[in-house]
Structures are given as C-alpha cells and as structure tokens.
Amino acid sequence: MGQIISSYGWLLARAMGQTCLLALLGLFFGSIIGLVFGILGVLQNRVCRAIEVVFVDIIRGIPMMVLAMFVFFGIPYGVKNILGVSSFTLNALQAGTICLALNSGAYMAEIIRAGIQSVDRGQMEAARSLGLPYWRAMQRVVLPQAVRTMIPTIVNQFIITLKDTSILSVIGFPELVNTGKNVVANTFMSLQTWFIVAVMYLIIILILSKLAKLLERRLSYDR
Amino acid sequence: MTDNRAADKRAAVKIHVSDLRKSFGRLEVLKGISTDIYESEVVVVIGPSGSGKSTFLRCLNRLEEPSGGQILIHGVDLSDRKTDINKVRESVGMVFQHFNLFNNLSVMANLTLAPVDLGRASKEEARQNALQMLERVGLADKADAFPAQLSGGQKQRAAIARALCMQPDIMLFDEPTSALDPEMVGEVLAVMKQLAALGMTMVIVTHEIGFAREVADRVLFMDGGVIVEEGTPQELLQNPREARTADFLSSVL
Numbered sequence: 001m002g003q004i005i006s007s008y009g010w011l012l013a014r015a016m017g018q019t020c021l022l023a024l025l026g027l028f029f030g031s032i033i034g035l036v037f038g039i040l041g042v043l044q045n046r047v048c049r050a051i052e053v054v055f056v057d058i059i060r061g062i063p064m065m066v067l068a069m070f071v072f073f074g075i076p077y078g079v080k081n082i083l084g085v086s087s088f089t090l091n092a093l094q095a096g097t098i099c100l101a102l103n104s105g106a107y108m109a110e111i112i113r114a115g116i117q118s119v120d121r122g123q124m125e126a127a128r129s130l131g132l133p134y135w136r137a138m139q140r141v142v143l144p145q146a147v148r149t150m151i152p153t154i155v156n157q158f159i160i161t162l163k164d165t166s167i168l169s170v171i172g173f174p175e176l177v178n179t180g181k182n183v184v185a186n187t188f189m190s191l192q193t194w195f196i197v198a199v200m201y202l203i204i205i206l207i208l209s210k211l212a213k214l215l216e217r218r219l220s221y222d223r
Numbered sequence: 224m225t226d227n228r229a230a231d232k233r234a235a236v237k238i239h240v241s242d243l244r245k246s247f248g249r250l251e252v253l254k255g256i257s258t259d260i261y262e263s264e265v266v267v268v269i270g271p272s273g274s275g276k277s278t279f280l281r282c283l284n285r286l287e288e289p290s291g292g293q294i295l296i297h298g299v300d301l302s303d304r305k306t307d308i309n310k311v312r313e314s315v316g317m318v319f320q321h322f323n324l325f326n327n328l329s330v331m332a333n334l335t336l337a338p339v340d341l342g343r344a345s346k347e348e349a350r351q352n353a354l355q356m357l358e359r360v361g362l363a364d365k366a367d368a369f370p371a372q373l374s375g376g377q378k379q380r381a382a383i384a385r386a387l388c389m390q391p392d393i394m395l396f397d398e399p400t401s402a403l404d405p406e407m408v409g410e411v412l413a414v415m416k417q418l419a420a421l422g423m424t425m426v427i428v429t430h431e432i433g434f435a436r437e438v439a440d441r442v443l444f445m446d447g448g449v450i451v452e453e454g455t456p457q458e459l460l461q462n463p464r465e466a467r468t469a470d471f472l473s474s475v476l
Contacts, residue, residue, distance in 0.1 A: 125286055126323035126382075130337035130389055131313035140336060144327040 001192045008183045008193075015179035016200045022093065022175055023162040026100025030161065033101055034108025039138075041113035052109060059106035064099060064167050071095045072171040092173035099168065104161040111157060115150035116142060148219050155212035159205050176200060235262035237297060237393055237424045238283060244291035245278055252278045254448035255292065262392075263422040267435040267456075270445035271471055276428045279445065280395050283426065284308075284315045296393070313341065316386030320398040322378040324370040330357070330381050331366040334388045343389070356384040360414050376407030380414055387418075394418065396427040432475060436460055444468045 041052035059067075072095035079088040119142050127137035169178035180197040184190045238260040245253040252275045260266050268276045281287040283294060285301050285308050294301040296311050325333050334353035338344045344352060357363045360380040370378060379399055386394060396415065400408045412434050419425055419438050429435065435442050435456055442459045444452045444467075452465045463469045 120321075120323070122319055122321050122323035123325060126317075126319060126325070127337075128309075129284055129286065129312055129315075129317035129319075130386070131309045131341055132337055133309055136340060140340065141325045141327065145325075148327070 001196070004183065004187060004189060004192050004196060008187075011179055012176070012183065012196060012200065015174055015176045016204070018173070018179075019162070019165050019175040019201075020204060022096050022100065022165045022168065022173065023158075025093075025097040026104055026165070027158055027161055029097065029101035030104030030108055033105025034112050037105065037109035038112025038116065041109060042116045052113065056106045056109055059102050064103050064164055065170055067103065068095065068099045068168055068171050071098050092168070092171050095171055096165070096168040096173045100161055100164060103164065104157060107157050107160075108154065111150055111153045112146070115146040115153075118149055119145045151212065151216050151219065155209065158208060158212075162205060162208065163201065236260070236295075237262050237264070238426070239295040239298075240283075240292070242292040243279070243282060243289055243294060245275075245282060245287060246290045252448055253282070253289075256445075256448075256450055257292075258443065258450065258453070260424065260426060262424055264440045265419045265423075265425045265427070265438055266441050266443060267439040268426065268428045268443045268445060269430070269432065269435060269471070270443075270451075274445040275448040276445045277397055280397050280426060280428050283395055284312050284317055286317075309341075313337075313343070313389055314391050314393065316389060316391035316394045318379070318382050318386055318394065318396045318399045320401050322370075322375070322382045322402070324373075324378055324382055324385070326370050328369075329366070330362065330368050330370070330373070333370070333381065334385045337385075338388050349388070353384070353388055356387050357381075359387075359417070360384045361410070374407060375403045376410045379403065379407075379411045383411075383414055383418070393424045393426070396425065396429065398428050398430070400429065400431060430475065432460065432472070444471065446471070 037052045037055055040048040043049060062070075072090065072092065075095075076088055076090050079085050123141050123145065124137055127141045128134070132140070165173075165175050166177040169175060169181070172178065176197050180193050183193045187193065236259045238258075240259070241257045243253055243256040244251065254275075256275075256279055258266075268279065270276045278287055282289050283296070289302060296315060299306055299311055301308070301311065324330075325336065328336065331350065331353055334356060335344075335346070335349040338349040338352070339346055343349075354363065354366065357366055360383055362377060362380055362384065365373060365377060365381070370381070373381060383394075383399075399415070400411050403411065408431070412431065415425070415427070415434075416438055427435075427439075437456075439456050441453060442456050443450050444459060444463070444465070446467050452459060452463060452468045459468065460472065463472060
C-alpha cells in the first residue's frame, strides 16, 4: 500500500481532482437543465409539461454507459460522416460533462417538479391575491419553500452523480476508476489500489454530505 | 341608518356581477350569479357546502377564471383581456380558510413583501405600515415570529393584516374561521367587525350565522350554484321566504 501511495499517489490524487471537476461541471449544467425542465413541468401549458415528460423519459430510459458511448463515439462520427463537418471534435471531458449534465438534469427535473408541486397551492394563491405576478410569487414564495424540501433529495442526486462519473471511465476520461485500472495494470496490486480508490470516493462524499447538512440547517425557518 | 347607507350605496357600486358562470369540466358550479355590491357594504354569503359560494368569491379576484358572465371591480371588467389582473388584485384583499401565510417568511416579511415588491412603499414605509396593521390586529409583538410559531387565530389575524397592508378597498373572506379551534374564532371575528366598522367593503363566505346577523348589511343564500335568496339579516335569517333557505338555517342553527 505504501508503495502504491509513494509511486502512484500523485496520479491518484490528480484523478480524484478530475473526478471532482467532472462531477462539478456535470452538476452545474445538470442543475440548470433540471431547473429549466422542472419548471416546464409545473406550468399550465400542456406543451411545456409534455416537453419535460419526454425529456425525462428518454434520458431515464437510457443507461448512462450507452449515453456516454453515443455522445463520445456516435455524435462525432455522425457530425463528420453525415453532416460532413470534419473539424468537429469532442474530448472526453466535454462528452463526459454532456452525459452527466443530461443524466443528472433529468433526475433533477423530476426532483424540482415534485418539490414545487409539494408546496401548498394556497401559497401561490395568497401571493397572487396580493397582486404579485406569477414569476415573482414563484421566486419569492414558492421556490424558497420548494428548495428546502428538495435539499436532501438533491444532495442524494449529487452523490449519485459523483459516483456516476466512474461510468465515464469507459470513454477514457482519466478519473479515479480509469486511473485505478491503469495502476492495477502496472502493479497487479488490485486489493490495495481499489481500497485507496474507495477511500478517496468516500472522502469526497463525506465532505459533500457534511456541507449539505450545514446548508440544510442554514435554510431552516420553522424552528 | 340602514336606509341612509342604502341611499349612498346606489352611487358607488364596487362590485358588479352579472350572469356569472363557472364550470369545472362538465360540472357547472355557478349557474348565473348576478348581484351588485356597494361601497362599505358588508355582504355575507351562506349556503351548504358545494353550493358554489367559495367559487363565487374566488371569481371576484379571478383566482378562478369565470366561464361566462361579467364581473366589474370599480368598473374594471375582469374578463377584458386588456385588464391587468395584478393591478386589480392590489386593491382587492383576500383572506383564506387556511391562512396561507408564507411559511418561509417572518410575519413582518409576510406583510411587507407585496407592498415593497410592487413598488407601493419603500422598505421603511412598508415596515411602519405593517407595524400599525399588526397593532390593529393585536399582533405587534409577533412581527419577528414565523408562521409556524403562531396559533391558528394569530395566523388568521396576521393574514388579515397582510391583506390590509396593500390598502385594499375591498376585502374577500373565504371561510376565515372554518379552520380555527372554537376558542380562536372570536378573536378573528372581532378584527373583522372592527374592519366593517371602519367602512371596508367586505364579501364574506362563512358558516358563522351569528356573525352574519350582527355585522352583515345583506346576506346571500346560495345553493346549487345560484343565489336562492338575499336580504337583510333580519329578513333572511328570521323570516326566510324560500323553503331551501329555511331548511339550511334549521340545520345550522
């Protein structure tokens, strides 16, 4: 174990950084996608709601490994050979970010839709009855309450997305699992290597959980 | 005195409703409601559940979209596409059965949110005004409390204060005491009485017949989506003309 840490420690630490980077990018764009589709899902307009349902159904219905292959290998192939744009490239980080963003975005959309719908209708009605426009009422009254109920579920989704970065080892992105495989290939010390990788994931996720608990406490209002 | 008021009222129709209809899918809940409500008039709407009285009230600030007919609030047509419903709502306060205080905000923030957000008052003005309103409903010491820390009666009084902070000239009450424990009904009714005495135009859906008798200028009895009978509390509550009204009154009194 000491040997792995001394020879490959820096490599694994860098991979841990790459895992965090990918997760952050994926979660950032995924949150935006989730917010947009989640709000589409609560609007009166049927077309908007249908768009949310279709998006969520498609993304949820495709395993992320397939999505990763499709985005990383399929899309550049299609753009080059069908659209004829030869200069188009997509590196593993870009493709990985797209996959994670779409995947976490779909789940987040459902969390946000359900969160908004869990806020009593009377809250919106009371805000509207005072003359506040719909979006203002949403922003000042409904969303803050929705966010609070959503936080534990969103944190859960963040953790899942963080672990899902491991799936992107299949497109060659140098995150923890991919790097772990390389280390094992060089050293044949799979027990020690995978133990270290596991501990590294555990550390990131424990930090994330702690931050979430702090956030939850800060946002509580009905003491 | 009632005669005098009636004479004044003719000059100032606050709410004009004609042939108001509302359907939910195939179910027609309002089947042609027509009435005029005058300045400073206190109108109490009674009737069995499912009679359409809450729907009627909610149409008056368009929380429910009418399916037909016309509503004029100070002469402004609610069904006109050019009407800015938010502007109308600023002058029509509403109090709900379940209070609907904003749970994420303190009592003070509940009261100042709309006036500040809609540019009606500066933060400081809104605060001063809110303090006055809280004083009026007897909650001056609860400005910094959160809704979850208040009793039902306190919540409802805060909700009334919140509506008053927009300085409305019409107040709608949708069963304001129905969700309260019996011992808290009185404190809310007292605030409403005080408001009536100050000349507020009020439309109140309630089951409190005693309150109607004491405070109402006019009582509407609704059943099956129509106004079956209307009159002064003395007329309608003591000597109902319609059998349905008499039946209803005998079941609730």
